[in-house]
Amino acid sequence: MYVAVKGGERAIDSAHAWLAEERRGDLSIAELSVPQIRAQLALAVNRVMAEGSLYDPDLAALAIKQSRGDLIEAVFLIRAYRTTLPRFGASRPVETAQMAVIRRISATFKDLPGGQILGPTFDYTHRLLDFKLAAEGDAPPAAATAPAGLAAVPRVTDFLNRDGMIETEARSDATPPDLTREPMEMPSQRPLRLQALTRGDEGFILSLAYSTQRGYGRTHAFVGELRIGMVAVQMDIPELGFAVDIGEVELTECETVNQFKGSKTEPPQFTRGYGLVFGQTERKAIAMSLVDRALRWKELGEENIGAPAQDEEFVLMHADNVQATGFLEHIKLPHYVDFQSELELIRRLRADVFATQEAAE
Amino acid sequence: MTDQSYNFAYLDEQTKRMIRRAILKGVAVPGYQVPFASREMPMPYGWGTGGVQVTAACLTPDDTLKVIDQGADDTTNAVSIRKFFQRTAGVAVTEATTEATIIQTRHRIPETALTAGQILVYQVPIPEPLRFLEPRETETRKMHELEEYGLMHVKLYEDIARHGTIATAYDYPVRVEGRYVMDPSPIPKFDNPKLSDSPALQLFGAGREQRIYALPPFTHVVSLDFDDHPFVASKAPHDCDLCGAGESYLDEVITDDQGGRMFVCSDTDFCRSRVAAGHSGRLGAGGK
Numbered sequence: 099m100y101v102a103v104k105g106g107e108r109a110i111d112s113a114h115a116w117l118a119e120e121r122r123g124d125l126s127i128a129e130l131s132v133p134q135i136r137a138q139l140a141l142a143v144n145r146v147m148a149e150g151s152l153y154d155p156d157l158a159a160l161a162i163k164q165s166r167g168d169l170i171e172a173v174f175l176i177r178a179y180r181t182t183l184p185r186f187g188a189s190r191p192v193e194t195a196q197m198a199v200i201r202r203i204s205a206t207f208k209d210l211p212g213g214q215i216l217g218p219t220f221d222y223t224h225r226l227l228d229f230k231l232a233a234e235g236d237a238p239p240a241a242a243t244a245p246a247g248l249a250a251v252p253r254v255t256d257f258l259n260r261d262g263m264i265e266t267e268a269r270s271d272a273t274p275p276d277l278t279r280e281p282m283e284m285p286s287q288r289p290l291r292l293q294a295l296t297r298g299d300e301g302f303i304l305s306l307a308y309s310t311q312r313g314y315g316r317t318h319a320f321v322g323e324l325r326i327g328m329v330a331v332q333m334d335i336p337e338l339g340f341a342v343d344i345g346e347v348e349l350t351e352c353e354t355v356n357q358f359k360g361s362k363t364e365p366p367q368f369t370r371g372y373g374l375v376f377g378q379t380e381r382k383a384i385a386m387s388l389v390d391r392a393l394r395w396k397e398l399g400e401e402n403i404g405a406p407a408q409d410e411e412f413v414l415m416h417a418d419n420v421q422a423t424g425f426l427e428h429i430k431l432p433h434y435v436d437f438q439s440e441l442e443l444i445r446r447l448r449a450d451v452f453a454t455q456e457a458a459e
Numbered sequence: 460m461t462d463q464s465y466n467f468a469y470l471d472e473q474t475k476r477m478i479r480r481a482i483l484k485g486v487a488v489p490g491y492q493v494p495f496a497s498r499e500m501p502m503p504y505g506w507g508t509g510g511v512q513v514t515a516a517c518l519t520p521d522d523t524l525k526v527i528d529q530g531a532d533d534t535t536n537a538v539s540i541r542k543f544f545q546r547t548a549g550v551a552v553t554e555a556t557t558e559a560t561i562i563q564t565r566h567r568i569p570e571t572a573l574t575a576g577q578i579l580v581y582q583v584p585i586p587e588p589l590r591f592l593e594p595r596e597t598e599t600r601k602m603h604e605l606e607e608y609g610l611m612h613v614k615l616y617e618d619i620a621r622h623g624t625i626a627t628a629y630d631y632p633v634r635v636e637g638r639y640v641m642d643p644s645p646i647p648k649f650d651n652p653k654l655s656d657s658p659a660l661q662l663f664g665a666g667r668e669q670r671i672y673a674l675p676p677f678t679h680v681v682s683l684d685f686d687d688h689p690f691v692a693s694k695a696p697h698d699c700d701l702c703g704a705g706e707s708y709l710d711e712v713i714t715d716d717q718g719g720r721m722f723v724c725s726d727t728d729f730c731r732s733r734v735a736a737g738h739s740g741r742l743g744a745g746g747k
Contacts, residue, residue, distance in 0.1 A: 106535040107542075177499040182465065281494035281669040284597050411595055421504045421667045425584070428505025431536055434710050435529045435566045435725055439628035439647040441711065442695055447622055 135159035144377025150176030199327035212251035254323040264368040298417030307385035315405030318357035352383040468515040478516035485673035490635030508666030510582035525559035530567035530725035570729040573659035583665040588642040655680035702733035703740035
């Protein structure tokens, strides 16, 4: 009879065994390999790398396999692994102007130096289910790709800045803060906000950005430029006295150009929102740049209309999906003790109410 | 068996040092919430990552660890955390409160009085006692700085005006040494008196919220109340059906669909030791 909470240890072991079995699924179907996930579910891999804050496509693919395709669970696996890794140092800032672009578009100019390169995009596909993919398909015909060895593609915002039409981003060599090593403190600086946004949940950042478009902190954004491609990562090696390339990462960078009517101190000019995310993750990068711009209301002397996207404490404290899902799901854990104390409280309050009613009658 | 691929107690030494610094600061300023750079742990936020980090930073190879959830050693999450430290630290574990040097807990303080040299580590979901009165961290920190606790008293007063009593049954706010108002974590208010003047060191870890706070031994802790509505540590008006204890906090267990129920000690170690010592309740071995 009193067995309800006994046997926790055996129950956990059995649950894990069942989970492993379910993950593999029907044994008559070939097992999915990590290289397959890495190559064919690349956008899922990118999302896990971006929100996991760790650039390693193989580990991200493994995490997706282990998590049965639950991407937030995969992000969590990557984060928990990342936190155990030693820090050898920091790279130099990556030079996105030198990016080997596979996609580069501007919504503000019809044509521009470097050209518009659509790259591998869903943008103009018709969203019709392709039943040919359901049958084991042949390899698609080879596509024309961006010619390799393109000269560095200049930035759109640099053209705009030539005649002072857009705000100048002050150069800073200050070491950016790292919210994985220091507790987040409010009010925050822009570099910290950008870090929180780039590893924040794609859905949350997307919805916040969307809310600014619908009037909750409107920023009148244009995609000045969106570019995707590989950039070299360089690190200064003290023993050598110069920087060497230690690898390359794929990045998506978005710069928005936003209307700004000027303030008491600043003349009218365009302002910027910035998004930079691991992998081909353009929805996230665009959303990030809109939210970044909305959060800058104070430094630009704009009005705070109380929109969620303008509220840095609201945005930064709730953007992390590993934190959010953990706290949300922890209410599944036993709460017998708290609930018991509530039961007694409510019983007592009810008894008081009935006693008062009886006395009145 | 210790897992050799991780450092002792999982966290690297730099991280432990950072956490110990936060703990020391917390001990120096009892009840003050010290920000710390909480790490991602291999269990989810909300499962006790703050408590686990504090325990990891305090553990030495000679320690004996006890882990409880809802007072019980055998609830699933207590089992999981105990296994984690067995695997990563290889420390001795126990279910006996008296044998443990470190006890990690969720939602309870053991019934057996703690002794000098023991450390009680609480898992804390929301460390800020003022959070549900004021959602902004920037505001609540200022309120603590200025000792501006009027809002809390207004809330308690409104409870009395509306319900005739303070309608907080767990997570009941306390004042530490007449200075900081502190959240004792969601322990039932029955446990609140045990917070005060304990010979043990009490540490509180909130992982997701990145805060650590502490009650050094013999810190005076008072549950907030009013002169005409004094604090009462309440529990179910029953005795334990297994061991007959009248002074322990009880869980209510539904035994059938006819409204049948029994009450048992939430502290499993306390209950088991009493049964072993020959005590018996209504449904205990001696009773039925």
